[in-house]
Structure formats: C-alpha cells, structure tokens
Amino acid sequence: MTVLTMSAAEVSRFDTLKRLDRGEIRPVDAMALLGLQRSQLYRLLKRLRRDGAAGLVSRKRGRPSNRRFSDAFRDHVVGIVRERYADFGPTLACEYLAEQHGITLSRETLRQMLMAAGVWKAKVAKRARLHQSRYRRECRGELVQVDGSDHDWFESRGPRCTLLVYIDDATSELMHLEMAESESAFSYMRATRSYLERHGKPVAFYSDKHSVFRNNNATADSDGMTHLGRALDRLDVEIICANSPQAKGRVERANGTLQDRLVKAMRLAGISSIDEANAFLPSYIARHNARFACAPADPRDVHRPLAAHENVEAEMVWREERTVTASLALHFNKAMFILEP
CATH class of the missing domain: 1.10.10 (Arc Repressor Mutant, subunit A)
Structure with missing residues (x-):
C-alpha cells in the first residue's frame, strides 16, 4: 500500500481546488489565493480531477536534485x-x-x-546551559587573557610541551603564542617580553592563580608578589587573577580550538619540535585571527608604548634579595659567595 504524504502547502492547494471544483469560489479568487495564473490553475484542476490528491504532490519528490553533485x-x-x-x-x-x-x-x-x-558521525546536540556572560572590554589592549595549555601538541612526533596563549578580551584576537617546555616563570617572562616589545603595554593581564602570577604562600615579611608580578608592576601593567576557569572563558575556549586546529595544521606542515613550532606560529596567528577575531566596541588601541627608561630585558629576570655580611659574603642556594673588596 502506497502512503501519500502531502506538505502543508499541497494540502492548502488541494482544499482551494476542491472548493473551486464545487463552485464555492470563483477562479479569480482561487488564482489570488494560490498565486497562480489562469492556465496554471486549470492545469492543476485537470490533474486533480484525473488523479485525485496524488496529482497535486510534487513530481520532484523522491528524485535527486538537479543541483546535486555527481x-x-x-x-x-x-x-x-x-x-x-x-x-x-x-x-x-x-x-x-x-x-x-x-x-x-x-x-x-x-x-x-x-x-x-561513514567518515563522520553526527554528534548529539548538547543541552544548553544558562549562564551569565561577562561583557567584553571595549578597547583592544584593555585586558589580555593569559593561560598555558599543556598538551601533546606534536602527536608523539616530538616532546609534550606547553603553549602559552595571550588573547585580547575585546576582540578575541590571538596576540601572542609561544611554545615552551613547561609553564614556568622563565617561560612566561620570555613570552611576556616578546609580547611587550611587539604590542606595547596592555592595561592588565588576566590569568588564573598559577604560582607564576600569584604568590599563594605569601607571608607578612614579603610583598606577596611573584617575580613576574614584580616585573610587570615596575612596568605599570596590572595582573588580575580569576577565581574560576569560567571567568577567563575566552582563553579557555581558545585553548580548545587550538588543540584541534593548531595540532592539525602543524601535522600537515610536518612540525615536530618547539623551535619549528615557534617559527610557524606567527603565520598561524594571522590565519586564526582572520577567521575568529571580531571588531572591538571602541576602535582605540590602549596599548602603551614602552618608555625610553623602561628596559624590558632588565626587568624580566628572577630577582632575589640577600644581605651582605660584614665579611663581604652572601649566602644563596646553599652556597656562600665572597665579594671582592
């Protein structure tokens, strides 16, 4: 038994033509209701009288589209x-x-x-979760989110390493990417120095509570700053630490995108080392930003140029304070250093 399936438009057309056939409406009214010319109207009416409702079903149904690829x-x-x-x-x-x-x-x-x-399987739609989104900052350089993403970036072709990600909050623009062996203070100092020399000083960096950005064991005898925090403070750049991963969602989502797209791009380019990756990353940043970056609400760029007296290379160092004894000696890392008079 053949089951006849009609669309809503075809059901409406069937009802109008039946009323016309019974003489309940005039042809001119049927033409207006269906948006058809007189010849089209009577052709359909003839088909209805001959084949019944089946005559109004589109003859293209069940056939391949004329626009279908070969x-x-x-x-x-x-x-x-x-x-x-x-x-x-x-x-x-x-x-x-x-x-x-x-x-x-x-x-x-x-x-x-x-x-x-059979190459791709349809994914089950995720249930939407309601949450309050934080508004973007208005200007480029007003807030730059920073995070490190530990991942098998080279898919076993090279060592597992960490990608340091700097993304602008106002535009979702990748400002700087750098591969490093680990998420250490020296890695962040090197990457931040490159950022400042290229873009200038942002108003603030927004990070998690990693020990590079926040001293979680601060005492009353110290100022509570980390080595990177002290260097940025001298350069008049604020560090803001988020209370949850969701608070810095822009860089967290960027990490997920990079773990998908960047991994595949480096595979196609045959990249298997940190040095090769760092040489490749500038071209990838340009392509990524062309695809995902958006315009800021305010077109101003609030990055500040480095002043003549600000030496980024001298500031981005590990500083330790020690007291010189009366015998011109100081102790550091279980060793005693004797100074020349």
Whole structure:
C-alpha cells in the first residue's frame, strides 16, 4: 500500500481546488489565493480531477536534485578527506579543501557527504546551559587573557610541551603564542617580553592563580608578589587573577580550538619540535585571527608604548634579595659567595 504524504502547502492547494471544483469560489479568487495564473490553475484542476490528491504532490519528490553533485565528485572529495583530513571536523575540512585543493563547499554539504560515506558521525546536540556572560572590554589592549595549555601538541612526533596563549578580551584576537617546555616563570617572562616589545603595554593581564602570577604562600615579611608580578608592576601593567576557569572563558575556549586546529595544521606542515613550532606560529596567528577575531566596541588601541627608561630585558629576570655580611659574603642556594673588596 502506497502512503501519500502531502506538505502543508499541497494540502492548502488541494482544499482551494476542491472548493473551486464545487463552485464555492470563483477562479479569480482561487488564482489570488494560490498565486497562480489562469492556465496554471486549470492545469492543476485537470490533474486533480484525473488523479485525485496524488496529482497535486510534487513530481520532484523522491528524485535527486538537479543541483546535486555527481557521484564522481562526491567520491573525489570524500577520498581527499579520508586520505588527508580523516580526523578533521566538517568546518575545518571545508577550509582546507578551499585553501589547498580549490574545492568550495558549504560545511553542511560536506558534513552530509562524510556522514553518507561513514567518515563522520553526527554528534548529539548538547543541552544548553544558562549562564551569565561577562561583557567584553571595549578597547583592544584593555585586558589580555593569559593561560598555558599543556598538551601533546606534536602527536608523539616530538616532546609534550606547553603553549602559552595571550588573547585580547575585546576582540578575541590571538596576540601572542609561544611554545615552551613547561609553564614556568622563565617561560612566561620570555613570552611576556616578546609580547611587550611587539604590542606595547596592555592595561592588565588576566590569568588564573598559577604560582607564576600569584604568590599563594605569601607571608607578612614579603610583598606577596611573584617575580613576574614584580616585573610587570615596575612596568605599570596590572595582573588580575580569576577565581574560576569560567571567568577567563575566552582563553579557555581558545585553548580548545587550538588543540584541534593548531595540532592539525602543524601535522600537515610536518612540525615536530618547539623551535619549528615557534617559527610557524606567527603565520598561524594571522590565519586564526582572520577567521575568529571580531571588531572591538571602541576602535582605540590602549596599548602603551614602552618608555625610553623602561628596559624590558632588565626587568624580566628572577630577582632575589640577600644581605651582605660584614665579611663581604652572601649566602644563596646553599652556597656562600665572597665579594671582592
């Protein structure tokens, strides 16, 4: 038994034509209701009298679209993705197909192709969680979120390392990326120095409560500052520590994006060391920002240039205070250093 399925528009057309056939409305009224010319109206009426309701069902239903890509083209695209971008999502795969192969497709079209070929599985929609978003800062350089992301960035081709991420709160623009062996004070000093020399001084850095940014064991005898905090204080840059990962959500989401996109970009470029990655990162930043950065509410850039008397290289160092004894000696790290008179 064949089940006839009609769309809402076809049901409405059927009802109007039946009323016309029974003489309840005039042809001119039916033409106005259906938006048809007289010849079209009577052609449909003739089809209704001959075939019944089935005559009004679109004859294109169940047939391939005239705009459908050929099977050969679909096989070609799926073959490229299967060979080179097997673990890429449809969005990222679309971008690489356009950039590297000159094949322009919509994300949804590619997703349907990959699902039909068994290369991609549809994801279950996540239940939306309600939360209050923090408004962006208005100007570029007003607040820069900072975080370190420990990850297997080279997919076992090289050592596991940490990516230091600096992202502007107003624009979601990646300001600086740097690979380091670990999330240490010296790594942050080196990366922050590069940031300041390139962009100038932001109003504030926004970080978590990592010991590089906050002294969690401060006592009454100390000022409570870390070595990096003391250097930034001398350069008049504030450090704000977030109370939760959600508070610095912009850099946390950027970490997730980078762990997906940057890992794949470095794989395609054959990068397997920290030095090679740091040479590659500036070009990746430009491509990432072209895709994800947005315009700030206020077009001003509030980064401040370094003053002539501010020596970033001299400030970004590890400083320890020691007292020289009467015998011109000082103790540091379980060793005694004797000074020349």
